Amino acid sequence: MAQRRLRVMVAKPGLDGHDRGARVLSRCFRDAGYEVIYTGCHQTPEQIAAAAIQEDVDMVGLSCLSGAHRYLFPAVKKLLVEQGADDIVVVGGGIIPEQDIQLLYDAGIVKLFTPGATLESIVEWINTNVKPR
Amino acid sequence: MEKAKKIKAGDVREASRLIRNLEDSIPEAKSTIKHIFHFTGHAQVIGITGSPGAGKSTLVDGLIEWSRKKGKTVGVLAVDPTSPFTGGAILGDRIRMQRHAEDPGVFVRSLATRGSLGGLSKAVGDAIHIMDAMGKDVVLVETVGTGQQEVEIINHAHTVLVVLVPGMGDEIQAIKAGIMEIADIFVINKADREGTGKLQREVMAMLDMSPIKPGGWRPPIIKIGNAFEPSEFEKGLNELTTKVLEHHEHLVKSNLIGDRIRRKTAHELNEALRAAILEPVLKLLVSTGELDRMIDQLLKKETDPYSIAEEVQKKYLQGCI
Numbered sequence: 001m002a003q004r005r006l007r008v009m010v011a012k013p014g015l016d017g018h019d020r021g022a023r024v025l026s027r028c029f030r031d032a033g034y035e036v037i038y039t040g041c042h043q044t045p046e047q048i049a050a051a052a053i054q055e056d057v058d059m060v061g062l063s064c065l066s067g068a069h070r071y072l073f074p075a076v077k078k079l080l081v082e083q084g085a086d087d088i089v090v091v092g093g094g095i096i097p098e099q100d101i102q103l104l105y106d107a108g109i110v111k112l113f114t115p116g117a118t119l120e121s122i123v124e125w126i127n128t129n130v131k132p133r
Numbered sequence: 134m135e136k137a138k139k140i141k142a143g144d145v146r147e148a149s150r151l152i153r154n155l156e157d158s159i160p161e162a163k164s165t166i167k168h169i170f171h172f173t174g175h176a177q178v179i180g181i182t183g184s185p186g187a188g189k190s191t192l193v194d195g196l197i198e199w200s201r202k203k204g205k206t207v208g209v210l211a212v213d214p215t216s217p218f219t220g221g222a223i224l225g226d227r228i229r230m231q232r233h234a235e236d237p238g239v240f241v242r243s244l245a246t247r248g249s250l251g252g253l254s255k256a257v258g259d260a261i262h263i264m265d266a267m268g269k270d271v272v273l274v275e276t277v278g279t280g281q282q283e284v285e286i287i288n289h290a291h292t293v294l295v296v297l298v299p300g301m302g303d304e305i306q307a308i309k310a311g312i313m314e315i316a317d318i319f320v321i322n323k324a325d326r327e328g329t330g331k332l333q334r335e336v337m338a339m340l341d342m343s344p345i346k347p348g349g350w351r352p353p354i355i356k357i358g359n360a361f362e363p364s365e366f367e368k369g370l371n372e373l374t375t376k377v378l379e380h381h382e383h384l385v386k387s388n389l390i391g392d393r394i395r396r397k398t399a400h401e402l403n404e405a406l407r408a409a410i411l412e413p414v415l416k417l418l419v420s421t422g423e424l425d426r427m428i429d430q431l432l433k434k435e436t437d438p439y440s441i442a443e444e445v446q447k448k449y450l451q452g453c454i
Binding site: 003007027029034043044048051056085 | 145146149150152153156157158159215216219220221222223224225227228231234235240241242243245
């Protein structure tokens, strides 16, 4: 019987090897009943966009603790749009200063989760806002 | 039809979407897959199976590299387990293959088992067809980390690699039925570790006792060193790819490839019939509440499952019995 399941990708763009958070989130998404594709660290925006399309995900969650989010997050979104995948929701998380947040929203990142965001609040946001396409 | 044409032209989005629709049992997907079948039958399908952490994904990455160097396009289907409790899954095989993400000649798709017990996912057969129709020369199918019994890969692959690592148990493990019987090629991975020689001897002893396979193929044992020692790994991988080619040639020459394709086709028909016959009846029993009433009857010990099954059979499958 037909049943859509949410597919999400957790990716770490750029030169950032700190993936404890990304792994905890992947596990938490698994427990929320999603199919989670984890790409590992040190990914270029091009690799992430290509993988998201190959995997037919509903959402890409980008984790960045290196400070390069201003470049990397919009780059992923831009590549997805260019390849006709503007329906894939892009969200981000990490150490993101207050003054960068608007810039990222303007670039098409739908939601940002900063330090202190609880796992429950993240899953609740996804359940409300991301529907399987 | 339109979608099938797009997939044949190599449209990754459309292909991945169709695989997902099949996984999710969206009725529309069936009509698209019908148009795919005519375009299939060209790809060489290689199955990679073995226990969790044996190094299957790393090996697949090596096989992608080898195929690309030979100018062949590659599809990869990587299966990981679904949680029996939440239905969620971590699909992490890609991590080892991400260096090929941007290569348009490589299409990697992860699948969750969704309750299938054979080490694959229900959609994997059709997903192979989709990649085949897209024109991929080689399709690599990586099973979930397997134990002893998950042998469904033999219904799909032309060549099956069973990946072992030293330290898997005593000699009896090597002569047990199941996964040790299905290998066309054995790979001893992480062969720099202690216990490699012992494992190799055990597999050899097992093979010595086994009846000769059709066409006289004796599964070779290839040792591959640590992937962090590129030269060692490379050396083993080269030996492996030579054997993969040899096995394929052997299948073609001895006309055994026809048997494998027939087995796959029979399996597919079996599955399709099962779904077509069983599902409508089950659906009806669920929607009318009859199934629940049957369970109640069973719990009260008023009857037994076999008698109920016979009644259902009489009622719905009259022509057959």
